[in-house]
Amino acid sequence: MQRLSLRARITVLFVGTVLGVGLLLIGLVYAYLRLTPVPFQATFPIEDNGLVIDAAVPITNEILRVILGVSLTVLAVLTAIAGAVGWFVAGLVIRPLTGIADAAREVTAGDLTTRIAYEGPPDEIGDVTEALNVMLDSVQGAVDRQKRFAANASHELKTPIATIQTVADVALAGPDDALRPALTRIREVNARNADTVAALLQLAHLAPTLEPVDLAAVCRRVAAAYDIPIELEPARIDASVTLMSQAIDNLARNALTHGTPGTATMRVFRDGGHAVVEVANAGEMVEDPETLAEPFARARTSRGHGLGLALVKAIAEAHGGALELKAPPNGGLIARVRVPARSEAA
Structure with a gap:
């Protein structure tokens, strides 16, 4: 069965269902006719009243053989028709899979713009x-x-x-x-x-070993090292303290390197089930802030290797979080690292 194609397997299952149901129905009808006598009524005229006889006689074996033969012949014809219909219907059912296979072959050949066109129902x-x-x-x-x-x-x-x-x-x-x-x-x-x-x-090679980390304490140390004003709310997370310290340090250095001197600020707060570290700075207008998290995005226009925010993004995602970059209308950058927070009971 496993060596058959999907279309052939669907057809076999369809034919098997028809054959099985047909045999069951023929068996039930045959058993009923064999075990149930056929009632009949005979009337004989006797003088004025007449004589009525009610009786029941079993169906003879000859009639049963004829019924069984006809039933099996009809079932054989229906099974053959079911095979043809099943093969056709199976082809219709699996036709979208052919489109999927064709698209996969095009993608394998290098055309990554290929998409699967499907106009059927939402099944x-x-x-x-x-x-x-x-x-x-x-x-x-x-x-x-x-x-x-x-x-x-x-x-x-x-x-x-x-x-x-x-x-x-x-x-x-x-x-x-x-x-x-x-x-x-x-x-x-x-x-x-x-x-x-x-x-x-x-x-x-980001593979963090998670442990309970006081995110507020990490941010306090980084802010003190760079003399950045900070607002703190209690926030604990499961993270690698080394990697998370590296991410916060990169955010602070990015704000000091690319922002207007003296404008960098840091804030730690809870937002639902997440702990958020926000580092903001004033400065030049940023047209497309999301591209700053791409490696080497700033390497050709400023000092540094252009991997700071890319590393922050990778660290945040390795901890199940994300890096959010926003450009205020008046210039500068707001960078937020959002990671899942530990529950209060943890």
């Missing part, structure tokens, strides 16, 4: 189609992000490599006293590369 096939289309949207988005990441990473790492090559060429072509500043410059560029690689490794 199980419709649910599967919708789920697959959502999955394809997610896959296409992930691939697009990876392409942008690869392009940005290539650009970001190509620049210091070219710088090192140029500085080394100049140093080799010049006098010996030019080696020290050249080596100093090379060391600075390599140190920046080391920071970039370390941040990339953090992005690739």
